[in-house]
Amino acid sequence: MEYTVQKLGYLAGVSTRTLRYYDEIGLLKPARINSSGYRIYGQAEVDRLQQILFYRELGVSLDGIMDIMAGPSFNNDLALREHREKLLEKRKQLDQLIANVEKTLAHHEGKITMANAEKFEGFKQQLIEDNEQQYGKEIRAKYGDERIDKSNSKLKGMTEEQAKAIEKLGAQVLETLSAAYATGDPAGELAQKTADLHRQWLRFYWDYYTKEAHAGVAQMYVDDERFAAYYDKQQAGGAVFLRDAVLIYTGMAT
Amino acid sequence: MEYTVQKLGYLAGVSTRTLRYYDEIGLLKPARINSSGYRIYGQAEVDRLQQILFYRELGVSLDGIMDIMAGPSFNNDLALREHREKLLEKRKQLDQLIANVEKTLAHHEGKITMANAEKFEGFKQQLIEDNEQQYGKEIRAKYGDERIDKSNSKLKGMTEEQAKAIEKLGAQVLETLSAAYATGDPAGELAQKTADLHRQWLRFYWDYYTKEAHAGVAQMYVDDERFAAYYDKQQAGGAVFLRDAVLIYTGMAT
DNA sequence: GTACACCTTGACGTAACGAGAATGTCAACC
DNA sequence: GGTTGACATTCTCGTTACGTCAAGGTGTAC
Known part of the structure; x- marks a missing residue:
């Protein structure tokens, strides 16, 4: 069986560029070159490539792989x-x-x-303890206890910050939506920024973001009057504008 | 306490070049620059560097670390x-x-x-390969290439069993949809079962399910002709019927 | 014959720095 | 006051293992 670059690449799951590169550095040379200059690989090269990929997976550099495979004591089985x-x-x-x-x-x-x-105090305490376990010794040695205690109190206050951040994002969406709406262009920079903020806001609620779902929800804002009312509050047509912006943002606009 | 590049570098075990590089890419900027142009770092920067190195240990790219540390803290989680x-x-x-x-x-x-x-098994993302080989033809025929490529990225983290389960669920949705459609009642038992199956199917793709998103996606099935075509294939109006069922199921029907 | 997927060889881009050059600054010692 | 040596600065090039065009030749199917 003979293989061209693409066939071998497909077989082994590597790019043609990779094979070309391996040829270039002399790690894997094709069995022969046909009359048109195409690289043709045979069975021996397939096996060799398998070996190479084994080593590569282990994190060995290509240079290292060359050394290993060139060496006289190279024993396949033992290796x-x-x-x-x-x-x-x-x-x-x-x-x-x-x-x-x-x-x-x-x-x-x-x-x-x-x-x-x-x-969740106990849980948080756990986090702080873990953090101390990891860095505590060095940090305390280097900076003294005072700094540590300060940092710990910072960890405890995180939740509130987070809530505020989310709230802020929500507000920013409305804010930029207003500004974007004024431009009248849902494909414009401001509108796309709005869509991006909206995505960020959504991602807090969804672990896995998909364009389809994002677009779907934007459409829902238009269809569902409760949501529409929210986004239309500042200006009539806000929900529609946001949907259009999101459709463009997600590439779901027809 | 204030630190120059070398002192901070020694403290954290990184080179001065690394610190300058982090400054250059905006990952860690010094607290101030003194009159001679020296970088001067303070406690906040020491903290931040510690965080950076923690993520770096986890194998996160510097770009990823920037994302994590730039946004509000919930971005952390997603990254x-x-x-x-x-x-x-x-x-x-x-x-x-x-x-x-x-x-x-x-x-x-x-x-x-x-x-x-x-x-070469194990060198490439085997599951996707298998999935393509086993179901590829059918799925591509059903959904069209574009959608498959998108969903493949989600499939990456799934086992073969899971992939099979999803496929089975998807088929069940269509099956019960057909039966439910025949009843003509989107609030009926069969239609609600269809909506529930659809929810189960969705949950393979979303970690966090929300009624709003579910309803949004159902609406999208109607609005987006590519999806509409899929659900309308067995009977005209299938997409609309499914949407109505889901709206009732999620309690989002007005 | 022409469309189109495949092949070729450059040549530049990337991440995360390392290494070196050319030059400025600080503190200490003679 | 001058010199030394350890610091600092910016600039530029090199590295690894390719990705990504670009410009052009080749093979084959309609």
């Missing part, structure tokens, strides 16, 4: 066994990273759903 | 969630890679034969 060990180790690290991110997320979630500060 | 999705995806890929290494080892021992395509 693979080592790879497996390294892969397992890497997965462990990745799990650690994920756990960290999730822990951070859990804290944030705690903060967000924390309308009632006292209820 | 991290996206980051987590990426990490999870990466781990899934790793798992496949490990399986692949083992298969390759067996292959080398002559136990089994591997198809070329198999050799």
